[in-house]
Amino acid sequence: MTENSVELRAAREEDLPVLEQCTQSPESTGPFQWFGWQDPAKWRRRFAENGLLGEDGGQLMVVSGETALGFVSWRRVVVMPHSSYWNIGIQLLPQARGRGVGTRAQELLVRYLFAHTPAVRIEADTDLENAAEQRALEKAGFTREGVLRSVVFRDGRWRDGVVYGVLRDEIDAGPVAVLPTSGRDSAPTPSPEAPRTPNLTPVPPTPPTQLP
Numbered sequence: 001m002t003e004n005s006v007e008l009r010a011a012r013e014e015d016l017p018v019l020e021q022c023t024q025s026p027e028s029t030g031p032f033q034w035f036g037w038q039d040p041a042k043w044r045r046r047f048a049e050n051g052l053l054g055e056d057g058g059q060l061m062v063v064s065g066e067t068a069l070g071f072v073s074w075r076r077v078v079v080m081p082h083s084s085y086w087n088i089g090i091q092l093l094p095q096a097r098g099r100g101v102g103t104r105a106q107e108l109l110v111r112y113l114f115a116h117t118p119a120v121r122i123e124a125d126t127d128l129e130n131a132a133e134q135r136a137l138e139k140a141g142f143t144r145e146g147v148l149r150s151v152v153f154r155d156g157r158w159r160d161g162v163v164y165g166v167l168r169d170e171i172d173a174g175p176v177a178v179l180p181t182s183g184r185d186s187a188p189t190p191s192p193e194a195p196r197t198p199n200l201t202p203v204p205p206t207p208p209t210q211l212p
Contacts, residue, residue, distance in 0.1 A: 006104040008060040008072065008112065011052045015061050018068045019043045022091045032127045033091055035154060060112075062092065062105045069096035072109045077123065085121035086113050090133075102133065107140040110171060120168045127152065128160040137164045141171055 011019070020043055026034045046052055052059040057075035061068050070092035078084045088109055090102055110122050124142060126133040138144070142164035150158035 004104070005064045006069070006101050006108070007063050008105065008108050009063055011047060011059060011061050011071070013047065015068050015071075016043050016047060018061075018093070019059070019071060022070055022093065028093060029091065030094070030097075031155075032130045032133070057086075060109065062090070062096070062101065064101075069093055069101055070105075072105050074109065074113060074122075084119070085123055086117070086119050087123045087125070088113075089124065098132070102136040103139040106136060110140065110166060114168050114171060121165060123163060123165045125151075125161045125163045127154075128162050134162060134164075140166075142166045143170075 020040060021028050023029060023033075023038065023043075024040055043052075050058075055076075057073065059071045059073045062070045062072060070090065072088065072090045074086045074088045076084050077087050088106065090106055090109075092102055092105075096102075106124070113119060113122055124137055125148065126137070128147060134144070143166065145163050145165050148161040148163055151161040152159050
């Protein structure tokens with residue numbers, strides 16, 4: 001597995017155990033994403049409802065070939081009646097961390113959202129102590145914008161977070177090819193002019209306006 005082999009695709013029913021493992025096991029979530037036991041059936045209900053793709057957010061699987069490595073997510077943050085932006089998150093299985101997968105997956109998600117929605121801002125936040133995710137966001141093109149004091153309750157106390165943002169005109173999104181949900185065989189080949197173009201499954205555009 002290399003950084004360039006990382007792709008995003010829509011979730012399949014067989015991915016549900018991976019999603020559950022990513023969020024229901026303290027060993028798999030890691031120290032910065034463990035917030036206690038949650039409803040173990042929530043992924044199956046959400047998948048049955050809309051395939052984890054909705055107008056105000058969703059999840060895509062992070063994969064290398066046919067191996068699921070985790071998922072990325074996004075949700076709409078409404079500021080005013082006609083103003084909103086996306087907040088994104090990521091959760092990887094332990095074996096996928098420390099290899100550049102997180103950087104690449106978040107870069108692909110940013111390009112995807114700018115290509116398929118009219119949003120002009122994408123935001124991400126993480127624990128002040130999560131240096132690895134902060135490096136990944138900066139490599140993916142995000143700018144550190146500030147510290148949010150006592151914003152998340154985790155492991156018995158309130159903790160500070162760091163907020164990052166990226167704007168549409170700061171990213172060269174390029175064309176987006178499609179990786180079908182059912183497999184790779186019919187996926188179009190990216191043009192020579194954009195060799196690093198992400199292979200993604202689109203969701204319907206939404207009007208302008210963290211991990212589960």
